[in-house]
Amino acid sequence: MPELPVHRLVLSLLVIPLALVAACNGGSAADSNDGASQTTTQTTPSTDSDPSAGGPAASGELTGVTVTGAVDTEPKVDIDTPYSVDQTTVQVLEEGDGAPIADGNQVTIAYVLANGGTGRVLDSSYERSQPLVFQMQSGGIIPGLYSGLLGQSAGSRVAIAVPPDAGFGAAGNPQLGIEPGQTLVFVATVENVTEIPDTAQGEQLPPPADLPTLEVDGEGVPQRFVADGDEPSDLKELEVVTVIEGEGPKVQPGQTLTVQYLGQLYPDGEIFDQSWTTGQPFGFQLGTGGVIPGWDQGLSGQRVGSRVILAIPSDLGYGEQGSPPSIPADADLIFSVDILAAG
Numbered sequence: 430m431p432e433l434p435v436h437r438l439v440l441s442l443l444v445i446p447l448a449l450v451a452a453c454n455g456g457s458a459a460d461s462n463d464g465a466s467q468t469t470t471q472t473t474p475s476t477d478s479d480p481s482a483g484g485p486a487a488s489g490e491l492t493g494v495t496v497t498g499a500v501d502t503e504p505k506v507d508i509d510t511p512y513s514v515d516q517t518t519v520q521v522l523e524e525g526d527g528a529p530i531a532d533g534n535q536v537t538i539a540y541v542l543a544n545g546g547t548g549r550v551l552d553s554s555y556e557r558s559q560p561l562v563f564q565m566q567s568g569g570i571i572p573g574l575y576s577g578l579l580g581q582s583a584g585s586r587v588a589i590a591v592p593p594d595a596g597f598g599a600a601g602n603p604q605l606g607i608e609p610g611q612t613l614v615f616v617a618t619v620e621n622v623t624e625i626p627d628t629a630q631g632e633q634l635p636p637p638a639d640l641p642t643l644e645v646d647g648e649g650v651p652q653r654f655v656a657d658g659d660e661p662s663d664l665k666e667l668e669v670v671t672v673i674e675g676e677g678p679k680v681q682p683g684q685t686l687t688v689q690y691l692g693q694l695y696p697d698g699e700i701f702d703q704s705w706t707t708g709q710p711f712g713f714q715l716g717t718g719g720v721i722p723g724w725d726q727g728l729s730g731q732r733v734g735s736r737v738i739l740a741i742p743s744d745l746g747y748g749e750q751g752s753p754p755s756i757p758a759d760a761d762l763i764f765s766v767d768i769l770a771a772g
Contacts, residue, residue, distance in 0.1 A: 484595075486517040486576040491588050494545075496522055496616050500586045503555035504541055504616045512545035513612040514590040517573040525584020528622045534565045535687055535770040536578065537621040545590065545612035551605055560620055562685040562772030564712055571596055574615060583622040589615040621772075625687055625710065629736035629767040631675035640670065640740055641696045643765050650705055651765040656696035664695060664761040668740040669727040673767075675734020680771045682716025682729055687770040695740060695761035702755070710769055721746050723762070733771050739764040 493509040500523045530536055539560045542552045554560050567575055573591030581587055591613040593599055601607040628649050636642065639661070641654035680686060687710045691703040704711045713719050715728060723741030731737050741762045743749075751758040 484516060484576070486519045486573070486579070486589070489518050489520065491518060491520045491590050491614070494520075494588055494590065494614055496586075496588055500584075500618060503539075503553060504586070504618075506541050506543050506550065506588075506614065506616055508543060508545060508548040508614060510546060510548045511611075512548075512590070512614065513610070514545075514592050516592060517576050517595045518590045519577045519581075520588045521581070521585060522588055522616075523584075523586040523618075525582040525586075525619060527583025527585075527619070528624075529580050529582045530565055530578050530619065530622050531624075532565055532567065532579070533625055535562065535621075535623040535625050535772055536565050536619065537562050537772055538578070538617045538619055540615055540617040543614045543616075544607055545614045546608060546610070547606070549606060551607075564625065564687055564710060564770075566709060569709075573613065574617075577615070578617065578619070581619055583619050586616065586618045589617065591615065623770055623772075625769045626734070628689065629673040629675060629734055629769070631673045631732070631734045631736075634672050634674055636672055637668070637670040637738065640668065640738060641763060643672070643738065651691045651703075653691070653700055654693050654697050654763050654765075660696050662696075664740055664742040666742060667723055667727055667745055668738075669731075670738045670740075671731065671735050672738055673734075673736035675732040675768065677733025677735075677768075678771070679730050679732055680715060680728060680768060682725070683714065684771045685712060685714050686728065686768060687712050689767040689769060691765045693763050694756070695763045699755065715771075724764075724766070728766065728768065731768055733768050735768050737766045737768065739766060 493512045495507040496504045498504040537560050539554045541550060543550045563570055565575070565578070573589065573595035576595065577587065577589035577591070593601065593610055596613045597607055599609055601609045601611055607613070639659070641656040641660055643654055644652045646652055689704050689710050691700060691705060693700045716725050721741070723739055723745035726745065727739040728737060741764065743759045743761050746760065746762045747756050749758050751760060
């Protein structure tokens, strides 16, 4: 894998890809979101301890950390080094009046990340005009960032000191310039907090006549596709059908989407992957090659809140190589995808 630029590497380590969360917790290949994802390996924060390592965050002044600058500008962070804490500690620098962050929300933050041991700034979202968008889940972001942000209101700016056991573990992360035992210091501005619905919500549209029928349970959760014999035996091109049209904005390449999905061998073969059974939606960036081409092409331009059926020919899926053991070579695929949020 080519070496990532420093800022992309930092982002990839702060937010554990949801595709890997199930695997880190001992889930099987069938529930690790590998049906759509093209990424199979990635360095992640230490998982030697429980995702809540370090315990709940404590409130208090970060003596030795000075933050200056208006809440809507990039903060300047000065640290009396070496700086360290034994417990994740949060100082509210500016209290917002928006919605508080709850587990499961989609959260947008602008941030500066510094090494408490050296005072060096490791990353700043302000330099890229690209805030961090993620779903708030224990085990989905590094533990100290999770506990430090939980309950903070939109519009707030907070300073969060994260000890090693709630960050990258006792070994640190030399690749990022974090040595063993060093504390991380985040200054984060909560730009947006969005409650994510459980399923697609919008206008019901007629199901496709030439594709297998999607069966759902009493709560509207997809269960499986069932063929009736009238659909084509194989797919020649990508077919995209919206069966629930949401009222949200149209999604664009580069946005981070949060979705629930079910994936099955076309027309009604094995269910090889789904997010519904893991209890965790799947997050990915659209249009960057992180998912199979059928997803990047088929979901672009769809509205948030929609349920979309993607019938994907093999050349826009896993092609001649397949994805053993669950997806054979040259397999056509069919997905139901609920677009719950986009940032």
